[in-house]
Amino acid sequence: MSVAGHAPPPFFKRGPAPLVRLAFFVSLSLFLLIADLRFHTLEWARLVVATVAWPLQRITWLPIDAAGDAGTYLSRQATLLRENEELRRRQLGTANLLLRQQHLEQENKRLRALLDMRARLPVEGRIAEILYAARDPFSRRVIIDKGSQHGIAAGQAVVDDIGIIGQVARVFPLTAEVLLLTDKDQAIPVEVQRNGLRAVLAGAGEGMMELRFLAANAEIQVGDVLVTSGLDGVYLPGLPVARVVKVDRDSSHSFARITCVPLAGVERHGLALVLGSRTELPAQPDDAPATAEQPTRGKRVKKKVR
């Protein structure tokens, strides 16, 4: 017990008790977690910290870059020659299509002008290099080397030479985070190329995707190619997305379980093309009278008796 007027010597002062400090920091962390997960209000803080830490982060890539460079240096000439030949062959194969594409685009433009439709703006793309996969093991994200300084904006689609790989989720000044198609939070509206059946494709983790909410008797079969339907206003219509690999029509569930694999090299790394934002879709039709008749949530639905 301390005598009045005699404070304990300063080396006994240790601040609040550990449990008090623990409670303080845990509640602060939980507050941050909820603010970020529920309300997405911490993007500015993330932007500030990421910008300050950018030079440091760039330095840490050096060993990985050096390892990659050494690997390229040691790759044999034969590999390069084979690759070159393969590329030339593919270029010849697609030259025919490319030439016709220009012709078709011209024709399409004329026809659209004839029909007095709004001319579709050509979508410009920006080539970006996928730097590395983000460290977070709970989501599928990659970092690309173009950011808001290069005109990248959140929501833009990212494609490679085969199909869609994902969507820009966060933009920093010199880098951007791309949420891959296989992430569990990512959904993309698609249609079956064969018959135009529309559905929503969502990531299922571990490199797979799942076609959700299709009835058990929906007309879909293994091997069907899914392309974007363009209904969302983010992705251009007709871009290849995935191929159906397994259809499980269990009659005990109302929906079929349809598993798909992405066509593009979603989990591989290399170059990618970030497509520019699409022009805005026309506003949704005003459906106020329709909603007025619908019962609000929580009320019981009463059938009208006539």
Added chain:
Amino acid sequence: MQPTHASRRILLPVRNWFIVLTLFLALVLNLVPFGRFPGIPDWVALVLAFWCVHQPLKVGMAAGFVLGLAMDVAGASVMGQHALAYVLLAFAAAGWSRRVLWFPLSQQALHVLPMLLGMQVVMLVTRMVSGGEFPGVLWFLSSFTATLLWHPLTYLLLMPQFRPEDKDVHRPI
């Protein structure tokens, strides 16, 4: 001789700038983009646990919180995920420090393993609750590699505090 409480070795007092420097270097090591390669230890967690065990009065939950925020931004994860896990880790490490330091290094590592695994479980729970994807069992491998590194890390981080062992017959310690 091993630097534990049970040994007779007396260490020099630690320098504050050395603690800051090692934590900073651990952060830099964590930023090296290994992607999803399994078994890469969480350097920040390991060094933080080390200093919380050895210097619980200097390094504690505040340091864990700040480092956690830095990791959250750098690793593209949810804000507060690493912060929460590191704060709990720092609490456990500082609370156990008086017990842990009496054991030889291999048994110290066995005390550190459940702390690191608990930290990973905290992260797993926070992300699975919010609808994240299960990262696979191999993800837990990083705690085991970190545990194996406890022995060399102890010598590395305590090296500036060792003093030459000159036997003086007139002074017993």
